[in-house]
Amino acid sequence: MVFQENSENQTPELEEIPSGVLAKIADLGFNATEVKMYKGELIIEGDIRITLDELDQMSPGNSLPVEEHYHTDNLVTGTPRTINVYVNMPQKYRDATDIAITRYNTEGLNLTFNRVGSSGQADIIIRASPWYYYFFGILGSAGFPSSGNPHGTILMTRAYYDNVSNINGLATTIAHEMGHCIGFRHTDYMDRSYSCGGSSDNEGDGGVGANHIPGTPTGPSASSWMLACGSPEGDRPFTADDKTALGYVY
Numbered sequence: 176m177v178f179q180e181n182s183e184n185q186t187p188e189l190e191e192i193p194s195g196v197l198a199k200i201a202d203l204g205f206n207a208t209e210v211k212m213y214k215g216e217l218i219i220e221g222d223i224r225i226t227l228d229e230l231d232q233m234s235p236g237n238s239l240p241v242e243e244h245y246h247t248d249n250l251v252t253g254t255p256r257t258i259n260v261y262v263n264m265p266q267k268y269r270d271a272t273d274i275a276i277t278r279y280n281t282e283g284l285n286l287t288f289n290r291v292g293s294s295g296q297a298d299i300i301i302r303a304s305p306w307y308y309y310f311f312g313i314l315g316s317a318g319f320p321s322s323g324n325p326h327g328t329i330l331m332t333r334a335y336y337d338n339v340s341n342i343n344g345l346a347t348t349i350a351h352e353m354g355h356c357i358g359f360r361h362t363d364y365m366d367r368s369y370s371c372g373g374s375s376d377n378e379g380d381g382g383v384g385a386n387h388i389p390g391t392p393t394g395p396s397a398s399s400w401m402l403a404c405g406s407p408e409g410d411r412p413f414t415a416d417d418k419t420a421l422g423y424v425y
């Protein structure tokens with residue numbers, strides 16, 4: 176998730192992205208105009224972190240997620256299934272993760288989240304993001320499932336959250352990144368300006384992954400936990416449409 180006030184004029188120097196890389200990103204159904212590269216890592220659509228090696232291994236048709244009101248071709252399989260989450264961060268982050276987990280588990284999905292005390296058992300590890308996330312306005316990042324397994328890493332930006340007063344805001348961002356890890360795209364991927372401000376900007380058609388979920392809006396969904404941009408203190412518990420989408424996919 177991205178902080179809605181972009182701080183473009185104070186960012187570290189981004190690397191030039193080879194045209195072949197941008198073409199691959201577009202082939203995968205993502206918006207190739209919304210890509211940042213730093214130290215060989217790509218950030219696409221605001222908060223999806225992919226290394227160049229991982230990009231090489233992705234191919235259209237087996238790699239992409241969707242957004243909340245659209246489900247992806249690539250989800251977590253083997254359900255019902257328990258997903259263990261290890262938080263390698265201070266207590267506040269463990270507390271917020273527990274809130275996020277409760278939000279998911281309350282929905283009675285075929286995925287059950289469980290916080291564990293060691294990395295060895297973990298399907299998802301939550302740890303601190305690198306320093307430059309703060310300069311890019313990135314609250315946290317994640318990735319999408321691969322080979323039927325959830326994405327394994329969530330990075331959270333301590334500069335935004337160590338002193339946050341509303342722990343539900345932190346829980347919302349963790350729940351958002353968990354949503355990516357199990358295959359949800361941004362609710363407003365068709366127009367990021369809905370939550371991010373600025374000019375209208377389509378993240379891409381989702382290529383292989385934008386399958387609309389019956390009973391949910393086709394446009395941006397107000398207050399959804401999967402909006403592209405938010406604020407550190409903003410709490411967005413699951414809306415009725417979010418719950419419909421979660422229940423449909425899992």
Ligand SMILES: [Zn+2]
Nearest residue numbers: 176222361403
């Ligand atoms: Zn996101």
